[in-house]
Amino acid sequence: MSSPSPQPKKSAKQSSSESSESLYESRRKLYVRAVTGLFANWRWALVWITQIVFYGLPWLTWNDRQAVLFHLTERKFYIFGWVFWPQDVLFLALLLIISAYALFFFTAIAGRLWCGYACPQTVYTEIFMWFEQKIEGDHGKQQKLDKMPMNGEKLLKRTTKYFVWGLFSLWTGFTFVAYFSPLQELLAAAPGFTFGPWEAFWILFYAGFTYLFAGVMREQVCKYMCPYARFQAVMFDPDTLVVTYDEGRGEPRGSRRKGVDPSTVGKGDCIDCSICVQVCPTGIDIRQGLQYECIGCGACIDACDQVMDKMQYPRGLIRYSTDNAVKKGWGRKEILGHVFRPRTLIYGFILAAMCVGFVLLLANREPLRVDVIRDRSSLGREIEGGMIENVYNLHVINMSEASRTFRIDVVGIPGARIGSAQSVEVGPAATHSLTTQVLVPYDQGQPGANTIAFQITAEDDSGLTITEETTFLIPK
Amino acid sequence: MLKWIQVLWPSFLVAAMAEAVFFTVIDPQQLYLFGQPVDYGELATYSIGFLGFWLVCAASSLCTIFLQRSASELNRRN
Ligand code: SF4
Ligand code: SF4
Numbered sequence: 001m002s003s004p005s006p007q008p009k010k011s012a013k014q015s016s017s018e019s020s021e022s023l024y025e026s027r028r029k030l031y032v033r034a035v036t037g038l039f040a041n042w043r044w045a046l047v048w049i050t051q052i053v054f055y056g057l058p059w060l061t062w063n064d065r066q067a068v069l070f071h072l073t074e075r076k077f078y079i080f081g082w083v084f085w086p087q088d089v090l091f092l093a094l095l096l097i098i099s100a101y102a103l104f105f106f107t108a109i110a111g112r113l114w115c116g117y118a119c120p121q122t123v124y125t126e127i128f129m130w131f132e133q134k135i136e137g138d139h140g141k142q143q144k145l146d147k148m149p150m151n152g153e154k155l156l157k158r159t160t161k162y163f164v165w166g167l168f169s170l171w172t173g174f175t176f177v178a179y180f181s182p183l184q185e186l187l188a189a190a191p192g193f194t195f196g197p198w199e200a201f202w203i204l205f206y207a208g209f210t211y212l213f214a215g216v217m218r219e220q221v222c223k224y225m226c227p228y229a230r231f232q233a234v235m236f237d238p239d240t241l242v243v244t245y246d247e248g249r250g251e252p253r254g255s256r257r258k259g260v261d262p263s264t265v266g267k268g269d270c271i272d273c274s275i276c277v278q279v280c281p282t283g284i285d286i287r288q289g290l291q292y293e294c295i296g297c298g299a300c301i302d303a304c305d306q307v308m309d310k311m312q313y314p315r316g317l318i319r320y321s322t323d324n325a326v327k328k329g330w331g332r333k334e335i336l337g338h339v340f341r342p343r344t345l346i347y348g349f350i351l352a353a354m355c356v357g358f359v360l361l362l363a364n365r366e367p368l369r370v371d372v373i374r375d376r377s378s379l380g381r382e383i384e385g386g387m388i389e390n391v392y393n394l395h396v397i398n399m400s401e402a403s404r405t406f407r408i409d410v411v412g413i414p415g416a417r418i419g420s421a422q423s424v425e426v427g428p429a430a431t432h433s434l435t436t437q438v439l440v441p442y443d444q445g446q447p448g449a450n451t452i453a454f455q456i457t458a459e460d461d462s463g464l465t466i467t468e469e470t471t472f473l474i475p476k
Numbered sequence: 477m478l479k480w481i482q483v484l485w486p487s488f489l490v491a492a493m494a495e496a497v498f499f500t501v502i503d504p505q506q507l508y509l510f511g512q513p514v515d516y517g518e519l520a521t522y523s524i525g526f527l528g529f530w531l532v533c534a535a536s537s538l539c540t541i542f543l544q545r546s547a548s549e550l551n552r553r554n
Binding site: 072073075086089092180181196197198199201202224225227 | 485
């Protein structure tokens with residue numbers, strides 16, 4: 001901030017109270033006016049839902065363990081009844097692809113729904129602004145407080161705000177770490193802050209970034225740092241629903257007394273009160289058309305509708321509409337009729353297919369996995385009784401949460417049998433490695449490599465069986 | 477400040493991805509450091525891994541920024 005850049009004087013002057021720390025370019029600090037209405041309700045509903053899920057999940061238990069835990073030390077992901085192993089990376093990949101397609105799909109239909117309602121950046125900014133308003137008052141009072149010289153009241157309000165934000169951030173960081181490290185252990189360490197060094201590091205790291213992004217940087221994260229914000233426009237088309245100002249109806253804008261019929265004063269419906277600008281969390285004027293800064297939160301719609309109500313004009317001067325609808329004067333019916341168009345149908349079809357595939361894969365996922373490796377240090381050798389012996393290392397993974405015994409059989413060469421360890425018990429969600437011999441009568445198979453297969457079957461469930469192929473060497 | 481963010485932020489995103497892919501495929505217990513098995517404890521290994529990725533990615537971003545300076549910027553300095 002104190003780098004010897006060519007314009008330090010100018011920015012120093014500005015940065016008194018008007019602009020806060022300029023992280024990217026000199027930034028006008030926004031004093032966002034609070035808003036109520038339909039879209040604000042939706043946003044708050046989503047704040048509640050996402051945060052109840054986020055803060056609540058680590059507290060649930062299932063099968064006497066934390067219900068949702070990405071246990072890094074054990075390298076297992078517990079999600080309710082499922083236990084995922086690194087070998088299940090396919091599911092993770094599928095989930096990411098599904099999320100990406102869902103994003104394409106919803107963006108094509110109604111623009112930045114994700115940004116406006118569900119993105120953590122929006123949600124935490126909303127929560128931080130709520131605290132700010134409760135402590136410092138509305139946007140006007142906040143501005144006044146900023147201009148005020150430091151005094152007792154300002155000091156008190158400021159420290160309270162930073163303190164509350166800090167506590168909330170710490171709680172968020174703690175919750176985040178509880179997804180990766182068992183909550184009960186963290187709780188035990190919490191009173192004296194006796195966390196392990198890395199747990200402490202990550203709690204503070206996550207808390208710090210929550211505070212920075214939601215308390216300090218806010219819309220700058222969307223404007224400059226978010227990758228999605230940069231490419232979302234390519235998913236738009238002329239039938240995408242976006243927040244739109246009805247220029248034809250609103251212009252020419254101008255003030256007038258309440259209840260005046262705009263046509264009698266030669267004006268449009270926009271009374272130029274600038275409330276839509278004051279409520280915008282990114283500080284833009286939607287009346288200049290759709291801009292990439294617009295996160296589609298709908299705050300300006302709510303605000304403008306209230307103004308229209310007061311003026312006794314019809315609502316919807318700012319509303320969700322599409323490019324085509326504005327150009328061609330479509331009504332609601334035609335807009336909705338164009339929601340289903342090739343682009344959304346293709347996205348929707350792929351999305352549905354992926355989801356079905358995911359569910360089917362999950363439903364058919366065998367809670368058993370076996371790796372077979374032939375012991376390379378020993379070639380096939382003859383042993384007493386006219387048998388040839390090969391040695392294998394078996395790695396049996398029991399993915400279910402009950403201890404299980406598995407029977408081991410071998411097929412592929414007539415007369416082949418297991419020399420030792422014909423069954424193995426594997427604990428709940430555990431792996432077991434064992435060495436086993438396969439014996440084949442001398443007069444069977446061909447010299448060289450033969451294909452054989454291990455069959456591993458659960459004793460309590462003969463449907464749960466896995467066949468793993470390997471080779472059996474017979475000396476020439 | 478802008479420079480710092482330009483270096484640290486994209487590298488953070490890429491490091492997070494690299495970390496996820498790397499440790500999905502590789503079990504930290506299979507890692508060796510100077511011929512010794514890595515035995516820091518898993519959380520430490522993951523964390524050091526992440527910070528390491530971040531550092532490498534940041535170094536790359538730093539080079540980009542360094543090489544991106546225009547002729548006029550370079551000339552002015554001398
Ligand atoms: S622009 Fe990015 S950070 Fe901002 S709300 Fe959208 S997704 Fe979230
Ligand atoms: S222009 Fe309206 S919808 Fe867009 S970000 Fe601002 S308030 Fe939200």
